[in-house]
Amino acid sequence: xxxxxxxxxxxxxxxxxxxxxxxxxxxxxxxxxxxxxxxxxxxxxxxxxxxxxxxxxxxxxxxxxxxxxxxxxxxxxxxxxxxxxxxxxxxxxxxxxxxxxxxxxxxxxxxxxxxxxxxxxxxxxxxxxxxxxxxxxxxxxxxxxxxxxxxxxxxxxxxxxxxxxxxxxxxxxxxxxxxxxxxxxxxxxxxxxxxxxxxxxxxxxxxxxxxxxxxxxxxxxxxxxxxxxxxxxxxxxxxxxxxxxxxxxxxxxxxxxxxxxxxxxxxxxxxxxxxxxxxxxxxxxxxxxxxxxxxxxxxxxxxxxxxxxx
Amino acid sequence: xxxxxxxxxxxxxxxxxxxxxxxxxxxxxxxxxxxxxxxxxxxxxxxxxxxxxxxxxxxxxxxxxxxxxxxxxxxxxxxxxxxxxxxxxxxxxxxxxxxxxxxxxxxxxxxxxxxxxxxxxxxxxxxxxxxxxxxxxxxxxxxxxxxxxxxxxxxxxxxxxxxxxxxxxxxxxxxxxxxxxxxxxxxxxxxxxxxxxxxxxxxxxxxxxxxxxxxxxxxxxxxxxxxxxxxxxxxxxxxxxxxxxxxxxxx
Numbered sequence: 001x002x003x004x005x006x007x008x009x010x011x012x013x014x015x016x017x018x019x020x021x022x023x024x025x026x027x028x029x030x031x032x033x034x035x036x037x038x039x040x041x042x043x044x045x046x047x048x049x050x051x052x053x054x055x056x057x058x059x060x061x062x063x064x065x066x067x068x069x070x071x072x073x074x075x076x077x078x079x080x081x082x083x084x085x086x087x088x089x090x091x092x093x094x095x096x097x098x099x100x101x102x103x104x105x106x107x108x109x110x111x112x113x114x115x116x117x118x119x120x121x122x123x124x125x126x127x128x129x130x131x132x133x134x135x136x137x138x139x140x141x142x143x144x145x146x147x148x149x150x151x152x153x154x155x156x157x158x159x160x161x162x163x164x165x166x167x168x169x170x171x172x173x174x175x176x177x178x179x180x181x182x183x184x185x186x187x188x189x190x191x192x193x194x195x196x197x198x199x200x201x202x203x204x205x206x207x208x209x210x211x212x213x214x215x216x217x218x219x220x221x222x223x224x225x226x227x228x229x230x231x232x233x234x235x236x237x238x239x240x241x242x243x244x245x246x247x248x249x250x251x252x253x254x255x256x257x258x259x260x261x262x263x264x265x266x267x268x269x270x271x272x273x274x275x276x277x278x279x280x281x282x283x284x285x286x287x288x289x290x291x292x293x294x295x296x297x298x299x300x301x302x303x304x305x306x307x308x309x310x
Numbered sequence: 311x312x313x314x315x316x317x318x319x320x321x322x323x324x325x326x327x328x329x330x331x332x333x334x335x336x337x338x339x340x341x342x343x344x345x346x347x348x349x350x351x352x353x354x355x356x357x358x359x360x361x362x363x364x365x366x367x368x369x370x371x372x373x374x375x376x377x378x379x380x381x382x383x384x385x386x387x388x389x390x391x392x393x394x395x396x397x398x399x400x401x402x403x404x405x406x407x408x409x410x411x412x413x414x415x416x417x418x419x420x421x422x423x424x425x426x427x428x429x430x431x432x433x434x435x436x437x438x439x440x441x442x443x444x445x446x447x448x449x450x451x452x453x454x455x456x457x458x459x460x461x462x463x464x465x466x467x468x469x470x471x472x473x474x475x476x477x478x479x480x481x482x483x484x485x486x487x488x489x490x491x492x493x494x495x496x497x498x499x500x501x502x503x504x505x506x507x508x509x510x511x512x513x514x515x516x517x518x519x520x521x522x523x524x525x526x527x528x529x530x531x532x533x534x535x536x537x538x539x540x541x542x543x544x545x546x547x548x549x550x551x552x553x554x555x556x557x558x559x560x561x
Contacts (some may be wrong), residue, residue, distance in 0.1 A: 035318040069478075070449055071438065093472045097451050100439035101403070107404050109526035112434045122530065127433055128327045132336055174448040175480045178466060182474035191472075195560070220561060228490070238454075238491060239474055244430070245490055247472070253560040263326070270538065274558045276550065282543075291541040291558065294550050304547040309561070 001030030001120065006077060006089040006099070007048050008296035011038045011066065014047040016192045017090035018153035021147040022051055025088055026155070027117040031055040033084075034161075037076055039066035045163050062168035067177035068094065074101035081106060084142065085120070091146035091248075092191075099146055108140035113248075115151035129244045129267035148157045149191060150250035150271060183237045185224075191239065193223035195253045198242055198269070201229035202258025202279070202298060209235040212302050213257060219309045225249065225269075227259045243268035258298045261286025278302065311421035311462055311482075312367045313356040315390065316411055317349040319374060319381040320431040322520060333531040336431075345381050348426025350388070350495040351488040355456060356424055357389030358493065365456050367391050373402055373410050379511065379520040385499035386506035393511045398523060400516070404426075404432075406523035408440035413519035415445060420483065421462065427452050427487040438487035452489040 003025045005220040008015040017036070025032045034048045045059045058080065064072050077098075086103060089095035091113045103110035115133070116124035122137045124146065187209060190196065197217045204211040214284065217224045226236035228243055242249055244267040254272035259265060261277070261284055269275070270289050277290035280297050287293040294301060321327060321336070322344040328337045345353075359365040370385035372378040373396040382393035397408050415423060428435035442449035450456075450467035456476065457466045466479045470489045480486075498506075516523045544550045554561045 101443040104440035104443035137528045178477040180476040263499035293543040308551045
């Protein structure tokens with residue numbers, strides 16, 4: 001059995017989610033190849049080659065992969081799919097975008113967002129916003145899978161896999177990247193953060209969202225997240241959103257400030273190790289999942305907490 | 311141009327689902343069903359494109375049991391012109407739905423297909439991408455803004471990605487899947503619900519479309535996720551800091 005893991009990167013840095021997908025691949029068992037497609041990706045390929053457990057890194061370095069567009073990337077993966085029993089990618093916006101395209105071109109089902117590997121053909125995945133766990137078995141010749149990063153440890157360094165170059169496939173020319181507008185943040189990335197401070201609608205405004213949460217996040221070295229209500233109200237950018245339709249996180253500590261705890265939000269954070277809720281409504285559903293709840297006005301409690309952390 | 315909008319009948323998003331005790335699935339008996347929220351956004355976008363004079367016809371399509379008719383009537387009450395039901399009692403998985411939709415696209419020849427980004431029951435997030443692959447069309451997934459070019463040969467679509475937004479220039483025909491922030495869906499008014507009853511609803515079957523819908527994945531069991539042990543409420547900030555430092559040891 002051989003497994004192909006598609007690396008996620010921004011042409012400069014290998015994204016940590018790739019390491020979680022590699023750990024999932026080691027649980028399936030077999031040789032693990034990593035495919036790095038992009039433009040000017042020598043550093044990414046070198047980082048992938050250094051990960052323990054990787055047998056080979058295959059690199060398609062060409063201008064047409066610079067945008068990591070789904071159409072060209074899927075065509076490249078399919079052209080190089082021969083010999084693999086499993087094709088994996090992280091369940092990030094990137095992996096979710098191109099991998100179903102690969103599966104359809106191979107005429108196989110995709111198994112989305114797995115949280116456990118039972119055997120080489122049987123996997124566990126959450127359904128209904130994480131309110132149920134389905135164990136599914138695939139009879140397809142190739143298993144195409146996206147991996148929920150927070151469910152698997154990150155694979156560490158310690159390998160020295162050979163790197164080989166792959167030829168580029170033809171440019172399909174049906175889609176072109178016009179521009180990217182990325183949210184600038186000096187804080188840790190939400191999906192990789194050890195601590196997350198998350199705000200909800202109760203923050204009241206964009207100014208208060210930042211003024212109240214950021215000192216706490218800075219004190220804890222935490223990433224800042226938001227509920228859908230806070231994002232829809234314009235208090236936080238949409239890539240801060242934690243939930244079924246946003247990011248799935250599982251930090252050591254999740255501090256929910258002024259978040260009611262709708263099903264949609266819980267689906268994104270209820271696997272956190274310790275959950276703290278600060279909310280003035282004692283009946284808010286968030287208290288049902290919180291390890292430590294504090295019924296208090298967040299505008300008083302959060303500054304107190306910052307002060308108490310010294 | 312014509313727009314095709316696939317819609318799915320799912321458990322209402324406000325319902326707290328219950329896993330059946332025999333582990334065979336989720337209990338759907340006597341549970342409120344509704345249109346998948348992402349599909350409401352898709353219908354809304356298609357109807358807005360029609361109101362802007364860009365689209366000429368909006369066709370809603372759904373695959374599944376006979377009761378999906380209600381979902382299609384809702385789509386027509388929201389502004390779809392007509393509907394197609396692909397009726398089957400077989401459990402449909404995304405690849406099968408993508409193949410059924412491809413058969414409908416081949417017949418209807420729309421310039422744009424707008425599915426929701428994912429259904430809130432199976433949470434797969436695959437069908438739109440699979441349909442684009444089968445058709446050889448470009449895809450723009452998780453769209454938060456769609457601008458069709460004046461000559462209708464292309465579109466600029468802004469997508470939500472990890473870390474921010476990106477804008478793609480895609481050639482039409484294409485598949486665009488909706489993210490929640492694309493628009494705010496309207497409510498169906500009573501007169502429109504009445505009018506929707508008179509709009510045409512055509513029924514077909516997977517066999518008539520020549521598509522094999524046999525499931526590829528077998529669900530062995532469905533279980534409740536592990537429950538979190540009940541937490542405690544602390545009296546004040548000092549007690550909270552003490553618990554986090556000395557009991558949970560996370561800070």
